[in-house]
Amino acid sequence: MTYNILENREVIDLSPLLVPGKEKRRLTIRSFIAELDKTTMCDIDMMSHLGAHVESPLHFNSCLPDISSLDIRKFFGEAVCVDLRYKKPREAILVKDLDEHVKEGDIVLLHSGIKGEDAPYISKETAEWLSKRIKMLGIDDTINLEESYDLMASHKHLLENNIPIIEMLTNLDKVAGKRFIYIGLPLKIKGLDSSPIRAIAIL
Helix, strand or coil, X not given: CCCXXXXXXXXXXXXXXXXXXXXCCCEEEEEEECCCCCCEEEEEEECCCCCCEEECHHHCCCCCCCHHHCCHHHHEXXXXXXXXXXCCCXXXXXXXXXXXXXXXXXXXXXXXXXXXXXXXXXXXXXXXXXXXXXXXXXXXXXXXXXXXXXXXXXXXHHHCCCCCEEECCCCHHHCXXXXXXXXXXXXXXXXXXXXXXXXXXXX
C-alpha cells in the first residue's frame, strides 16, 4: 500500500504565470527540433530575477555564495505568512508586527494587500531582527523590501547572513495568517545570483 502524505492537503501555487514577450523583464523562448531524435526543445533567454525568484547572497555581494552553493534545505520547510492587511500605505513594518507570529527558523512570507509604491515597507530594525531568527524571507507586490534603496538594509542584513529572499510571489492572500509547508526550489546552476522558482504552499 502506498502512503500519500499529500492526500487531503490543499496545495496553493504561489508563482505567477509568465508569458514570453509580455513580461516587463526579458523572457524569450525559441523552439527547435533536436537533430538527434526530432523532438521539440527550447532555448530560453531570461533574466534571473523574473517571476517568482529567490535571491542568493551573491546578488548583494560578489564575494558571497551563489544560489547553487546554499544548502537545499534553505528552500523548503515550515512557513508562516504574516497578515499585514491592517497596515496603512507607506507604513513601516515593525518588529512588533511580526514577533507574535514568527518562530525561530521559520520561512516568513509577508502580505499587506496594498500594491506598488504605497505598499508598507520593512524597516531596517525589522530587517536586522529577521536576520537573527528566520530561514528565508518572501514577499509579493504588496510589500516594499527596502525602506530606502540607498541603504539596502534588508538585502544587507538577510543576504549577508545567508538568508535567501524570495520576490514576486502571488496568491499570498490565500495563505495570509496561516502556517503551512513552503517549497520553492532554485535551479542548481553555478554562478547564478538568483533563480526562478515554482513556489507552493501545502496547507
